[in-house]
Amino acid sequence: MKNQQNLEETISTLRAAYAAFNRGNLDAAVASLDAQIEWSEPAEFPGGGSYHGRDEAKRYLAQSRQAWAEVITEPEEFIPAGDRVVVFVYARVRAKDSKEWQDMRLADVYRFRNGKAIEMRAFADRQEALRWAGVAN
Numbered sequence: 001m002k003n004q005q006n007l008e009e010t011i012s013t014l015r016a017a018y019a020a021f022n023r024g025n026l027d028a029a030v031a032s033l034d035a036q037i038e039w040s041e042p043a044e045f046p047g048g049g050s051y052h053g054r055d056e057a058k059r060y061l062a063q064s065r066q067a068w069a070e071v072i073t074e075p076e077e078f079i080p081a082g083d084r085v086v087v088f089v090y091a092r093v094r095a096k097d098s099k100e101w102q103d104m105r106l107a108d109v110y111r112f113r114n115g116k117a118i119e120m121r122a123f124a125d126r127q128e129a130l131r132w133a134g135v136a137n
Helices: 004-023 026-030 054-066 126-132
Strands: 033-041 049-052 070-081 084-094 101-113 116-123
Touching (some): 004 026, 026 054, 033 054, 049 054, 101 126, 116 126
Antiparallel strands (some): 033 049, 084 101, 101 116
16 A cells, blocks of 8 residues: 555445445445456365456455355455555354354455555465455464
8 A cells, every 4th residue: 555545445335335235236346446456265165166247256355255154254454565455354144044153254355556455365264364465463
């Protein structure tokens, strides 16, 4: 991030994207992404793998929401790391055939160029995300 104002705008945009996802507004959730974004989800996640472009990212998010009866993702912390921002995410999901909620603490790492997210990598392990972003050893 070039300066504090850019960082604040980026964090505000990311917060809005998570809120849009929670509302089920996937168009708004992906609106701030670069059209050619590289989107990666861990293999152990449902639908995990790599997706190229805003439309594929949106398709992944749609199938991700459909896999659960309810899903809530709340960004807890934003950690700037050069052209990347690590987002610690608290996720709460309930399977379609269950009354039980599952709580998960995950991390998403976004890489930016010219104010747009050009890459997003999700991590099941927050420390691994910090290492990938160059924040931790």
